[in-house]
Amino acid sequence: MLLVPCPHCGPRNAADMRYVGESHRRPDPNAVTIEAWREHLYMQRNPAGLLRETWYCRAGCRRYFVLERDTATNQFVDSPTGVDKLGGKA
Amino acid sequence: MWRDVPLRTSYDVVIVGGGVHGLACAYYLATNHGITDVAVLDKGYLGGGGSGRNTAIVRSNYLTPEGVAFYDRSLALYNTMAVDLNINVMFSRRGHMTLAHTDSALRTMRWRAEVNKLQDIDSDVIGPDEVKRLAPSLDVSPGARYPILGALHHPPGGIVRHDAVVWGYARGADHRGVELHQKTEVLDILVEGGDGPDGKGPGGTVTGVRTSRGDISAPIVVNCTAGWATLISDMAGVALPISTRPLQAAVTEPVKVFLPTVVVSGSLHVYVSQTDRGELVFGASVDPFNTYNIRGSLEFTEELAGHVLELMPSISRMRLLRQWSGLCDMTPDYSPIMGFTPVDGFLCDVGWGTYGFKAGPVSGEQMAEAIATGRTPKLIEPFPLSRFAAGDLVGEKGAAAVGH
Ligand SMILES: Cc1cc2nc3c(=O)[nH]c(=O)nc-3n(C[C@H](O)[C@H](O)[C@H](O)COP(=O)(O)OP(=O)(O)OC[C@H]3O[C@@H](n4cnc5c(N)ncnc54)[C@H](O)[C@@H]3O)c2cc1C
Ligand SMILES: [Zn+2]
Numbered sequence: 001m002l003l004v005p006c007p008h009c010g011p012r013n014a015a016d017m018r019y020v021g022e023s024h025r026r027p028d029p030n031a032v033t034i035e036a037w038r039e040h041l042y043m044q045r046n047p048a049g050l051l052r053e054t055w056y057c058r059a060g061c062r063r064y065f066v067l068e069r070d071t072a073t074n075q076f077v078d079s080p081t082g083v084d085k086l087g088g089k090a
Numbered sequence: 091m092w093r094d095v096p097l098r099t100s101y102d103v104v105i106v107g108g109g110v111h112g113l114a115c116a117y118y119l120a121t122n123h124g125i126t127d128v129a130v131l132d133k134g135y136l137g138g139g140g141s142g143r144n145t146a147i148v149r150s151n152y153l154t155p156e157g158v159a160f161y162d163r164s165l166a167l168y169n170t171m172a173v174d175l176n177i178n179v180m181f182s183r184r185g186h187m188t189l190a191h192t193d194s195a196l197r198t199m200r201w202r203a204e205v206n207k208l209q210d211i212d213s214d215v216i217g218p219d220e221v222k223r224l225a226p227s228l229d230v231s232p233g234a235r236y237p238i239l240g241a242l243h244h245p246p247g248g249i250v251r252h253d254a255v256v257w258g259y260a261r262g263a264d265h266r267g268v269e270l271h272q273k274t275e276v277l278d279i280l281v282e283g284g285d286g287p288d289g290k291g292p293g294g295t296v297t298g299v300r301t302s303r304g305d306i307s308a309p310i311v312v313n314c315t316a317g318w319a320t321l322i323s324d325m326a327g328v329a330l331p332i333s334t335r336p337l338q339a340a341v342t343e344p345v346k347v348f349l350p351t352v353v354v355s356g357s358l359h360v361y362v363s364q365t366d367r368g369e370l371v372f373g374a375s376v377d378p379f380n381t382y383n384i385r386g387s388l389e390f391t392e393e394l395a396g397h398v399l400e401l402m403p404s405i406s407r408m409r410l411l412r413q414w415s416g417l418c419d420m421t422p423d424y425s426p427i428m429g430f431t432p433v434d435g436f437l438c439d440v441g442w443g444t445y446g447f448k449a450g451p452v453s454g455e456q457m458a459e460a461i462a463t464g465r466t467p468k469l470i471e472p473f474p475l476s477r478f479a480a481g482d483l484v485g486e487k488g489a490a491a492v493g494h
Binding site: 047071 | 318331334379380383387422
């Protein structure tokens with residue numbers, strides 16, 4: 001399907017992962033307006049090109065990490081970065 | 091089937107995307123409202139997107155009252171389509187069966203059946219014996235790994251020849267004066283006066299489109315590009331809650347007809363029907379990550395075969411002929427995004443996910459009415475883009491995640 005380079009386990013099939021989706025930091029729920037919160041919840045960039053996204057290594061190390069991938073070709077372009085669940089650096 | 095005419099530099103309405111949605115919209119603009127100065131533009135060929143790749147299932151047994159009313163209108167239009175469009179669309183109302191393998195699935199089926207019946211939709215929960223009678227090849231034994239506890243049965247559902255629907259609307263629109271332009275890619279949407287730095291975005295007004303064959307001016311531009319929907323709406327400065335995922339399907343060699351109804355199993359992520367030619371057509375859920383790349387995968391066929399054999403062990407020696415894939419525009423609530431947007435003159439008919447083929451006729455009809463009257467018709471009122479900012483989602487996942 002797609003070999004996803006997990007920073008801890010090495011390349012693993014995408015079926016071993018859970019795709020969390022586009023990476024962006026969650027706004028502070030206590031400070032944010034309801035409109036901005038819903039925008040965070042629902043809106044997508046969905047580019048046909050480079051996308052920073054979060055994966056969860058479900059069947060392996062069970063850690064979250066961020067990768068950049070070209071969604072037109074499915075090529076990963078940089079080395080993965082470990083992150084916490086909400087998309088910030090670990 | 092349709093004329094090949096030169097591309098002009100202005101139209102009353104430009105429709106981006108020559109799938110069933112764009113073509114139906116053009117057809118109903120011309121037929122119901124006499125608006126014929128319309129161009130449908132497609133970067134490839136008509137029906138080259140999801141409209142020529144789907145598994146052609148139609149039904150109206152959805153979960154929300156809004157969804158049920160909407161899809162039922164589409165079924166009604168499918169019912170008379172062969173006559174209306176003078177083309178054999180091979181609509182086979184063979185019934186649609188969604189299997190329940192768990193108590194919670196059975197509970198959702200009962201819920202759906204009650205919502206359906208309230209709106210006069212033929213829909214009922216049936217037990218394993220009735221399942222076996224309707225589809226004898228299914229293994230309904232209690233010892234199965236995923237035992238069949240019952241099913242939601244929807245007799246009016248069925249399959250339609252998708253290509254014929256595309257060609258029928260295209261020809262019908264063409265006969266009434268609509269222009270169809272293939273190999274014409276939209277590269278930009280021209281917008282003036284918007285909040286964005288380039289004059290695009292909310293508050294702006296559409297003035298036309300830039301295409302690979304030149305600029306076109308138009309006061310109305312309609313986005314009917316399904317899997318490519320956000321690329322087009324970005325050009326107008328309108329953000330959408332849509333992510334693009336491929337959906338794969340596969341077909342076997344033809345054999346004598348033995349499966350008289352459409353069978354869906356949500357728990358097993360698989361559905362199957364048999365065409366009039368005898369091939370079994372299979373589908374599953376969307377691929378597990380966003381991409382515009384429609385390369386198929388071995389995981390899909392492996393998983394599919396395993397699950398199909400749990401349902402129908404007797405077909406273990408049938409051979410797959412082909413597998414393919416198409417792009418789906420997924421929304422958070424498994425419901426479409428239809429009608430006006432914050433950019434004046436820029437309309438959307440997108441968010442069709444894995445269920446948009448059956449919705450083609452009603453969407454075209456309602457979008458045409460919206461364009462002709464400038465108002466949102468009642469049937470599509472539940473589906474505006476603004477519902478996400480308002481937190482007013484429609485929640486159709488229970489009936490649309492696998493059973494397209
Ligand atoms: C494998 C599969 C099975 C499915 N099964 C079912 C089913 O059983 N039942 C059901 O109801 N639905 C099903 N669907 C979903 C259904 O096929 C789609 O929702 C539906 O076809 C969408 O139609 P459309 O006209 O909106 O878009 P499409 O048919 O995808 O057409 C969009 C068009 O836009 C064009 N386009 C894109 N970008 C540009 C541009 N920049 N300029 C010009 N043109 C452009 C494309 O070339 C394309 O032709 C399935 C989908 C797939 C992939
Ligand atoms: Zn890992």
